[in-house]
Amino acid sequence: MARRDLYPSRVSEKASISERKDPIIHNEEAYKQGPLSKSELDFYEENGYIMLEKFFDDTQLNMMKQELQYTMDNNRDRDSDEVIKEPSSNEIRSIFEVHKDGGFFEKLSQNERLVNICEQILGTQVYINQSRINFKPGFKGKEFYWHSDFETWHVEDGMPRMRALSCSIILTDNYEYNGPLMLVPGSHKWYVSTAGETPDENYKSSLQQQEVGVPDNQSMEWLVKQAGGRIDRATGPAGSVLLFESNTMHGSAGNISPYPRSNVFFVYNSIKNKLEQPFSGKDPRPEFVANRENVKPIEPVRNLSYSSKY
């Protein structure tokens, strides 16, 4: 029997918008449980994101920055799929799968304070579906156009339901003027089925610049209108953590300011929402962007400490 697709996309020449079919907080008792308060959960449910200011203190922040630099330096001359470079130069923009480094970032991905929040929202134990460190240089950071992560994860990776969230640990101050992530509040409540079809091995170019799975202008206008015209920006000091729902429409403008931006990015998925065959009918994307091998719930780890490399 054919599998039912709750969120079809890239199946028609015409885009369309439908209602979300999953809860946002997957746990009716979440507000009793913590660590997020009722008002924090309400904000997340309403807007599809929440910024937790100064979640990590300066000692932890410095540790993360050093480990990021170390990992960047180690990968500079590596030519590998996990290392994504700027379209027009050889500079590193992202390194994927850092949660399997057997060291600092693996431990960070298991951080108890983060994992507890994800379990609270997703209502089950969780695992890392994707991870990366991002480096957006000053002066020439490229824009990233609007997209819903879930749309890609569903179509290209076979994530069945909206039961995942992204966690961005901000390692540099995010200002209005250095290309902060922009989010359309409330957009996670709607699913934009995009026009077109997924090409083979789409991920090879889409990690640099997305061409399919991109919402049409009319849908974007509609989403911004339902938000009362608002587009929010994830500004805040280094050490803050941005959590956003898998289906929240987001993007970022370029960065011509001298200020670079870097962050650590973990996607937490419910252990009940493991990847299946891609709904596109194409081959799955590789393991480094969408984990499906040996998936096990995270055992939370309390403390952060330098990797043994130091």
Place this chain on the structure above:
Amino acid sequence: MARRDLYPSRVSEKASISERKDPIIHNEEAYKQGPLSKSELDFYEENGYIMLEKFFDDTQLNMMKQELQYTMDNNRDRDSDEVIKEPSSNEIRSIFEVHKDGGFFEKLSQNERLVNICEQILGTQVYINQSRINFKPGFKGKEFYWHSDFETWHVEDGMPRMRALSCSIILTDNYEYNGPLMLVPGSHKWYVSTAGETPDENYKSSLQQQEVGVPDNQSMEWLVKQAGGRIDRATGPAGSVLLFESNTMHGSAGNISPYPRSNVFFVYNSIKNKLEQPFSGKDPRPEFVANRENVKPIEPVRNLSYSSKY
């Protein structure tokens, strides 16, 4: 005898920064005279710009928007140097020389309230050195990299001194998230001599995307540092007027929001600062970007009214 060049640029392989050699307010009695108040003049002198919120009322604003639309429609199929289109499409981005349209925008450029402010700051009668209407579409408005207008006007047009200002009449609300103009406060007090040499007919590509006359990263970092790390954005409601000094370093990120941006742009120059031969030694740029024919001081006009086309 060789002419003395107070602001050499594009003459070396190495960039450098020097102090401004001209006043910012060219009139010691300016504060006694109005229309700008002492505190407004002080802000302009210190920061190199000032935003005059809701300078035009809604009736005047609607008139300007209709006239802009009319002019855009009239030029859509015109293939002319004055009509600048997006690099990657046929959409109009700017139309130059609107202050010679014999109609609405000519009268607007002579608007008494604007002209009085320019005379107050520049200390003499003024004329229009360049004008244009700009349209930056939603979703795909391109970035414009950092630059000092004066650097180009001096090198390519032969403007001898820093005694001009730009006036941008904002016809659409400018938000943090639709690619507002960004300015480095205080940058007008320093002159960045950029590296390289001016190619022949540089204006043909530089009006779409500037490649020479672009400040180096080190100079930009220095300028932002002297500003205490600040980069200001010209946000504000439609009808506001942004005035900025000829040498203020400015640029804008791209615009992926659904909100388009349009404005009317006039460059007022002191009648004592008329264009000479370009300091690059090359041919002057054409009249439509740098007026040198029949230059006369503006006779201010009191009222705004629709062009006879309506």
